[in-house]
Amino acid sequence: MARPGAVIEVDRNTPPVLFHFGEGIRLEKLPLGARIVYPPDPLDPIAHPERAIKRALAKPMEDDPLKSLLRRGMKLTIAFDDLSLPLPPMAAPDVRQLVMEEVIDMAAEAGIEDLHIIAALGLHRRMTEDELRHIVGERIFSTFHPDRLYQHDGEDPENNVYIGKTAEGEDVTLSRRAAESDLVVYVNLTLVPMDGGHKSMSTGLASFRSIRAHHNAKTLLASRSYMNPPDSALHHSCIRQGQLIEDTVRVFHIETTVNNHAFPAIASFMQKRETDWTAQDQAMFLATKQMTDIAPVAFKRNVFHAMRAPYGLTSVQAGQVDAVHDQTLDAVRKQLTVRVEGQTDIVTLGVPYLGPYNVNSAMNPILVVCMGLGYLFNFYRNKPVLRKGGVLILTHPCRYEFDAVQHPSYIDYYDEVLADTTDPIEIEKKYEMRFAEDPWFRQLYRKSHAYHGIHPHYAWIWAAHAMEHAGDVIFVGADRDVVHRLGFKCATTLEDAFEMAEQTVGRYPSVTHLRMPPIMLADVE
């Protein structure tokens, strides 16, 4: 039985606590009385994933067994989540590979010839062949690539169709292949409660036209948080769109969840609480700390990005989307939830080297904000751990660096937009269409490996709720110019940051450190 998450109060005997710091780590002493919230330990994985998958496909929820849906001569499309999940990328074999191999075997048995496999990447970047191969496995890749295994293109005028409008007036588009298929099998991997369900189809195979219906500052500000779908305007919108899609095309959903075993044995100290560190963990910590303090950035990045997570499958369910997703969310919450009592004046967070949008590349300043103020801040239910007007303290070097291939529009967004204003709503008014319709970014998204032109804006509004909620945001150890451009404050040390925070929240503030990743969901009472 895995140990649940815990809230520890710092006393004299509490060892310093680990802070992620980009491609580096820091060990920080927190003030007495501060709370440290630890994620639950990884749940025990399912012993025989293949069997569990077979079982789920044979006995789907509120749907017929997959086998009975497959028939010769039909047009079958498999869509799957792209490499933004899970983080870090899963050690081979990826769960999606296992599921897809099972589905493809069944399709072959049924004699289906017209089978396409589409990476449902929405407005994310196209994956490289190596990345694609890693997710689907060698067998599928060599059989289907490139003609029948390819990546969704949300800007292809030919291959996206308009489906209609929801009751709330949201446009819905879908990949033409998916829309014209007799059956779409969606293979999902859910790591956090934001993923999966109707959102899979309504963003993964959509175009800018339908995604902008919910990817906007107004919706994001009304999603508190988007990590808890019942409270999330984003998800309500996705559900409306998803229902329209389900009315148009028959979709069979397969959702999987994994535990939070994010770090391989070599970095197991990141996985464990500091009190549990063995001599080996401590040695590993010291070695890592030394390496990251002196090594050049490019080298550190190579080392960190080569890490593969030994995730274990915790559940797999198939069938009708709502029934499946309820189960999925239960499974995810079981793994992630930690009960936290009450809010605090200050919340500290270490921002790691990796977020959903910088797999195999640098985490640029906008993505740091997206990760810290977006994802990490939003891992809550009911109320944020931070009180309204409190101070959020983040640790990340926040260097001025951008991956020119993956994030070209981020460079312009940083240089031109953020130099003008950092207010998400104002930016949206002035710049949304310019970035979304820029022909150069469109080309790079379609032909190269770049995120869509509008994507930096989405990364930015992902943090809109936190920007509005927090009284102040302080980055520790970051590049000062960059942090100022982002509109935040910068401190050299954590002590200085606390000192600065006292200006906002007063003397003797209450402090909570969320020791992520591994990720967790704070259920705040």
Next chain:
Amino acid sequence: MIAEALKGKTILVTGSTGFLGKSIVEKCLRSIPDIKRINLAIRSSARRPASERLEREVLASPAFKRLKDQLGEEGFAKLAREKLGVIEIDLGRDGLGLTEEARAQIRGCDVVIHSAAAVEFDNPADLSAQTNLLGAARLVEALKASGAKPHLVHISTAYVGGMLRGLVREEAPHDPGLNWRHEAEVLTNLRAPVEEQSRRPEILNKLRREARSRMGPAGTPAVARTTERLRERWVKDKLVERGRVHATAMGFSDIYSFTKAMAEQAVVELHGDIPLSIVRPSIIESALDEPSPGWLEGFRMAEPLILAFGRGVLRDFSGLPDSLLDIIPADFVVNTVLAVAANPPADGKPHVYHAASGGRNPLRLRRVAEEAQHYFDAHPLRDRYGQAIGTTMWTFPTRQEMAARARTALRAVEAAQWVVERLPLGATVSQLSDDLNAERERLDRGVNLIQLYGVYTEVDCIFDTRHVTALWEKVPAAERKTFPFDPALYDWTHYFQDVHFPTVVRMSRAETAEKRGKQPTGSTTPRAESSSVKAAIDRRAGRKDVLAVFDIDGTLVETNVVEYFLYMRLRAQPLEDWPLFMARMLREAPRWLFLERRSRAEFQRTFYREYDGLDYEVMKRLGREALDAVTLRRVYPEGMRRIREHKRAGHRVLLLTGALDVVVEPLAELLDVEVDCAHLLVKEGRLTGDLQSPPPAGEARASLLEEYATREGVVLAESFAYADSLSDLPMLEICGTPVAVNPDARLSQVAGQRGWRVERWKMAPGNWRLPMPDPRSPEYREAVRR
């Protein structure tokens, strides 16, 4: 006494387009209302006739602003019509090139004020001799020939005695034992032999080598033009040097004072029964009060020094701190001249007057330095970031020490520059090379200033002013207010702090005010200076006949043909073959670097031989892969932005490059723009390593562009060109708006000289990778296996 004496008189002023001449004309017009007529001796220039020069070069001057304000434009024009006349006089020709009418006009003159001179200290010897020496002699002879006997006021300089010590008397010049006719002949005939010498093989070859080292890649015509320019400069420098050496050998500080001294001898010898007065001003600086405080035209002696001090260029200066620096305000000189003009010598002997301050109101060098420091501490000049430039304390070393110090520094900088220009680093060192350029300019100017003006700060003499003082005492009290010329009347602190320094700073248009609006806070770099290019794009928005032509390597993308080749070749061979291949490439590298420096075209031609025998289709596929792996990682985001701005403005965009089609075309396709690049001949599906047409580098690029423009109806004068290297110079030259992007050291110099916009575009930070595929990638391994 003055106004009265000149009442009803007609005067002739030579050099009236100059600073002093103009001031004299203005003063006469304003303060001597009863003067009959003022004739201005003006020569028709190649561009304009004499009457137009009067309007544009004299009357339009701010000197007349005070009069215009008093009388109104109408009134002033009327006054000018009434009182001013033009006589066409060419001091460069014997007999002055006079017409009958002009001769008659000259006969009618009562006073002639000769203020025409070539006043620069570093003029070529022949020019100085012609203007200063022969001009004066010709004037006197023409006056004698006309039969008139006007009072001739010859304006000379206080330094005609050479570098003397002690008291310099107001008397006719010493005879240094020189014959002015002989000197004039020697100096004016210098040009021909120097010109001849400049065409000798050893000189011409040296100049051509220098031109090629500077402009080599820009092509033969550019090199030829540069050679000729260098030769002309060489001739001028030689003539300046000959003049300076000649003057120093004769005991003078420079060619100006030497020719002026000879001129005095000439007029004294020639004047005959024409009454002659000689006025010798010392260093003339801005006017104290009239026509307006600080009236000054052009930079004279002290101004460059003052500015150099304020700008921090001159951190020290040589000289004797207690020596007298004899400065005299222009209006005091004007008044002295008029007072002298009103008092012709009674005895027929030439009379000499010193318009100098040293005797009555001595100013020492240390005082000037202190005043300057005081002034610039209170009103500092600002650098381009708007930061105040601090002043330094001068220590007054000796001139030799100072010059030696500066020359050593200069040599060090030049050596560094030599190294930087030859580094194969291109744009990465451009900042460094710019800094070196600026430093060299600073030192150059310092050395120049020391050479030119150093002697004047070591003067150990006082100019006797007894004649002027006697004249002053004759001026009735009522007129002393109108025509002040006694240097004891003013205070130097007032003169420098309130009049002269503000004038110098204003005229230099140096930045003194704090900038308004957003300031660099120290944590932000100043914004890129692309605003004016952007403005130009906006102005020409919507025009289909405007072209924006971009070079690629180094301008849009931080790559070169070698790196692409490396990537594509490594991609196509297994890992174990890499070391051998790399070794072979390294062996060739020095040769390529050498060729690159000499001529881009030669280099490309040689390098492309490496492609011999490679499969065209495979290279095309690899080129497509290089787009993601090399090109897009190294593009300059600003460049991509600029292309889009042009496209948004409706301009045509053309990529013009010597890079190969296989790597360039994928980029052009992605950008959706036209492209003109190098193609290799293909034989049976394999590349041959021979080019289909000569590589578009140097002047070939310009002609290619011209042909394109004619074919497509593009107006090049309205078009934009972006390039990074000197080999693109001809292309930049024929476009209306050239922009040097990350220029190499040599192009940077050219761009600076021509005032072209220079932009620094950078790769997105953190993207530099070796141009090689990731050997761990399964994709690479599989591709090699295939």
